[in-house]
Structures are given as structure tokens and as C-alpha cells.
Amino acid sequence: MSVIFYYLRRLFKANKKPFMKHRFEQIMLSTVLVLTLLGSCEEPEPIVEGPLGPVRVPVEIIENSKQFDLNGQIFSIPSPVQTAILIKESGADFNEGLLNPKEQADEYSTMFQKATNLGVYGADLGYATIYENTNISLDYLTPVRKLASEVGVENAFNEDLIERFSANSTNQDSILVFISEAYQSADNYLKTNDKSYQAGLILAGGWIEALHFSCMVAKNGNEDVKFRIGEQKSTLKSLVALLHSLDVNGDDYEEFVIGMEELYASFDQVSSTYTYREPLTYPGDKLTVINSTNEVDISDEVLEIISVQVADLRELIIQ
Amino acid sequence: MKLSAKIISIALLFSGVVSNAQVTCDSIAGIAGNYLNKGTENSIYISDGQVYRAFLQDDESAEFSTTFFGGSTYRIAVSAGQREDYVIFDVLDEQDMLLFTNADQGNAPYWDFKVTNTIQCKVQTRLDPNKKSSGCAILLIGFEKKTN
Numbered sequence: 001m002s003v004i005f006y007y008l009r010r011l012f013k014a015n016k017k018p019f020m021k022h023r024f025e026q027i028m029l030s031t032v033l034v035l036t037l038l039g040s041c042e043e044p045e046p047i048v049e050g051p052l053g054p055v056r057v058p059v060e061i062i063e064n065s066k067q068f069d070l071n072g073q074i075f076s077i078p079s080p081v082q083t084a085i086l087i088k089e090s091g092a093d094f095n096e097g098l099l100n101p102k103e104q105a106d107e108y109s110t111m112f113q114k115a116t117n118l119g120v121y122g123a124d125l126g127y128a129t130i131y132e133n134t135n136i137s138l139d140y141l142t143p144v145r146k147l148a149s150e151v152g153v154e155n156a157f158n159e160d161l162i163e164r165f166s167a168n169s170t171n172q173d174s175i176l177v178f179i180s181e182a183y184q185s186a187d188n189y190l191k192t193n194d195k196s197y198q199a200g201l202i203l204a205g206g207w208i209e210a211l212h213f214s215c216m217v218a219k220n221g222n223e224d225v226k227f228r229i230g231e232q233k234s235t236l237k238s239l240v241a242l243l244h245s246l247d248v249n250g251d252d253y254e255e256f257v258i259g260m261e262e263l264y265a266s267f268d269q270v271s272s273t274y275t276y277r278e279p280l281t282y283p284g285d286k287l288t289v290i291n292s293t294n295e296v297d298i299s300d301e302v303l304e305i306i307s308v309q310v311a312d313l314r315e316l317i318i319q
Numbered sequence: 320m321k322l323s324a325k326i327i328s329i330a331l332l333f334s335g336v337v338s339n340a341q342v343t344c345d346s347i348a349g350i351a352g353n354y355l356n357k358g359t360e361n362s363i364y365i366s367d368g369q370v371y372r373a374f375l376q377d378d379e380s381a382e383f384s385t386t387f388f389g390g391s392t393y394r395i396a397v398s399a400g401q402r403e404d405y406v407i408f409d410v411l412d413e414q415d416m417l418l419f420t421n422a423d424q425g426n427a428p429y430w431d432f433k434v435t436n437t438i439q440c441k442v443q444t445r446l447d448p449n450k451k452s453s454g455c456a457i458l459l460i461g462f463e464k465k466t467n
Contacts (some may be wrong), residue, residue, distance in 0.1 A: 228437075
């Protein structure tokens with residue numbers, strides 16, 4: 001800031017010279033001064049009206065805030081790590097055969113493949129970690145880092161993460177936090193740098209992979225997981241809307257979106273009955289217990305159709 | 320030559336301003352991130368991996384739908400700056416029944432939700448007009464995992 005005042009003092013003192021000669025510099029520096037003051041007002045006290053008028057944020061920030069924003073709606077997709085936790089809690093065993101082979105990462109050439117598979121490998125990483133398969137988790141960091149670099153989010157998966165990962169490889173909780181923070185950091189970076197396309201595809205890839213885990217487990221008669229699949233109907237609706245909001249084209253992307261719409265048509269046959277129950281709030285614990293009930297009905301036939309469609313969509317991504 | 324040097328300096332300063340404002344939104348995300356694991360014992364909240372951000376002015380609000388899975392506990396953390404009470408958020412069910420508003424809890428910057436059955440929720444976020452008129456608002460969602 002002092003540098004700007006220094007330049008301003010010098011320029012405005014130099015008015016012995018013809019005015020026009022310095023006018024451009026004066027305008028430029030004044031602009032910089034105003035913008036710098038606005039930028040430094042990033043933490044304004046409540047509604048302070050300064051001499052410069054109301055605080056405004058540069059257009060770039062406003063534009064960047066529109067990520068995943070469609071008609072005022074922001075999309076939210078549940079974490080694939082949480083799906084893996086729910087699968088484990090249902091009593092299902094770990095199955096390494098469900099993972100996308102890590103060597104496949106070398107085969108992906110389009111941005112669609114790279115971004116969706118970054119999501120797929122993130123879900124694989126979470127699944128292996130939940131079941132405390134440390135060696136597999138460490139192995140899957142390699143394709144994750146490779147694809148992260150190619151998608152442009154290598155900073156989120158840098159050497160520091162690898163060191164923290166290795167140093168805490170026996171601490172499942174720490175690893176889960178590192179994975180989630182890395183994906184959160186990547187999501188933040190992509191959204192603020194006008195790359196919502198990649199961010200959306202990472203989420204879509206992770207969601208399909210987690211649903212693939214669930215379908216494979218439900219196939220073996222796990223009723224808990226079967227209902228977890230039925231509960232994904234609204235998430236899929238958000239995901240389809242998200243995919244439509246992304247400004248992108250390409251054969252693989254279009255085929256994927258059509259497949260997701262067909263999947264939603266199948267999910268539309270999943271019915272649910274919601275009943276409101278009054279929630280209870282415990283201010284001392286900063287906790288609200290939501291007691292409403294929701295009964296999901298998904299037939300074996302519909303589950304079978306969904307499983308086939310999910311397998312096809314996954315194949316489209318990982319092939 | 321002298322003029323060019325000044326213009327370059329100006330350009331650098333200008334880019335610094337934009338970057339500074341960007342850092343602001345990022346630093347708010349950092350504050351919200353700290354709320355995600357504040358005051359927890361025997362458990363951690365794992366982020367869903369997404370950062371929900373919106374630039375809000377006056378009475379504008381941002382809304383998103385999310386699924387809360389039954390048998391889980393979630394934490395919603397919000398921030399729009401260093402003060403804890405800038406942001407108001409409401410949680411509504413699929414029938415638009417209000418399940419919670421932090422406005423009743425002094426605009427608490429984070430709150431936990433224990434969910435009995437899987438439900439679809441809408442979360443609406445806005446700035447408290449008495450405390451902040453415009454700015455970047457960040458919302459994070461984490462799910463609870465008991466520590467081993």
C-alpha cells in the first residue's frame with residue numbers, strides 16, 4: 001500500500017510537467033489505489049460505509065462464485081467415502097476385484113476420462129482405506145496423483161500429502177481426513193478457476209464408483225445396501241442437473257449424460273414415503289436430531305436394471 | 320522506459336489485488352474448515368470433499384439440496400469472515416418444513432445433525448443483514464466418523 005502512496009505523491013507533485021503526459025499514469029494509479037483499498041477491505045466490519053462507498057468484490061470473484069449454480073441451486077453430492085463406510089457397516093467384506101486397476105490410469109487421454117477416473121480412483125482409495133488395506137491405499141495414490149496432475153490439481157495431491165499419508169499409513173482416520181481434504185482442495189481450486197467441468201466430472205466418477213460398490217454388494221443379498229442404493233435417487237437427480245449445467249461437449253461426455261438420464265429413469269421406479277416428525281434440538285450440544293422417517297421401496301427387478309446400467313456407465317468411464 | 324516500468328508495477332499490483340480478493344474467499348474456506356472439527360471428542364468430521372461457495376449481496380440466498388443418510392451424524396459449517404455470526408442457514412425437509420435455523424442459536428457457525436432415517440434436505444444460506452451486507456459465503460458439510 002505504501003508503494004502506491006509513494007507513486008501517487010510523486011505523480012501529483014510532478015504537475016510542473018504537461019498534465020496530459022501523466023494523466024494515463026494518474027488514472028491507472030488511482031484505479032489501483034481504489035481497487036487495493038477495496039481488496040484490503042476483505043473483512044469489512046458490519047455494513048461500514050467508507051469514503052469509497054460500499055465494498056465491492058472484483059467481477060472475477062463473482063463469476064467464480066457461480067460454480068454448480070443453476071437457477072440459484074448449488075449441487076451437493078454425498079461423499080463416496082461415506083458410501084464405503086455404510087457398505088462396511090452393513091457387514092460386507094472387502095473385495096479388491098471391485099477396484100479399477102491402477103495401471104488403467106495410463107490409458108486415459110481425454111479430459112472426460114481423466115477427470116471422471118480421478119473421482120473413480122478417489123472412491124477406490126477411500127474404499128481400501130475404510131477396510132484398512134494400507135498397501136492398496138498407498139498404491140492407489142499413484143494413479144490419483146497422475147490424473148490430478150493431468151487435470152491441473154497437482155497442488156492438492158503434492159509431496160506433502162504423500163509424506164503425511166506415508167507417515168500416518170496405519171492411522172485410518174488421518175488417511176481419510178487427508179483424502180477428503182485433498183479432494184476438497186481440488187474442488188475448491190477447480191471451482192475458483194472456472195473449471196467446473198472437471199470438478200463436476202470428478203464428483204460424477206466418484207459417485208458412479210461408489211454406486212458400483214453398492215450394487216455389487218447388494219447383488220449378494222445385502223438388504224441394507226439395497227436400500228442405500230434406493231436412497232440415491234435424489235442425488236442422481238442433482239447429478240444429472242449438474243452435468244447439464246456444465247458447458248462442455250464431446251462424444252464420451254454426451255454418451256455419459258444420456259446413460260445417466262436412462263439411469264434416472266430407472267431410479268424413478270424407486271418409491272419413497274416421507275413422514276415429517278418434529279426434530280429435537282439440544283443447544284448445549286449444538287445438535288439437532290432429525291426424527292422424520294422415509295421408507296424406500298426398491299424391487300429386485302429395478303435393482304437388477306440399475307446394477308446393469310451402473311456397470312455400463314462405469315465401463316464407459318474406465319475402459 | 321521509466322513509464323513501462325511503472326505500468327509493469329501497476330499491472331503487478333493490480334494482479335495482486337485480484338489475487339488478494341481470491342485469497343479472501345479461500346481464507347474464509349479455511350475458517351469454515353476449522354469449524355468442521357471444532358469441539359469434537361472421540362469422533363472426526365470428514366468433509367464430503369466439496370466447497371459450497373456463493374457471493375451473496377443484501378437479501379440474496381444460496382440454496383442446495385443434499386441427502387442425509389440415516390444412522391449418520393452430519394456437521395454443517397458456515398463462514399463469511401472472521402466473525403462467527405455473519406451467516407444464517409436454514410435446513411428444510413422435502414416438504415419445506417423448517418427443521419433447523421441457526422438464527423435461533425445466535426447464528427452459530429456450525430451445527431450437528433443426527434439423522435434417524437435418510438432424508439432429502441434443502442439448505443438455504445444468506446448473510447445476516449444486520450451484520451454483513453455482501454461477501455463470499457462458504458458452507459462445508461462433514462459426516463461423523465467415530466475415532467478408532
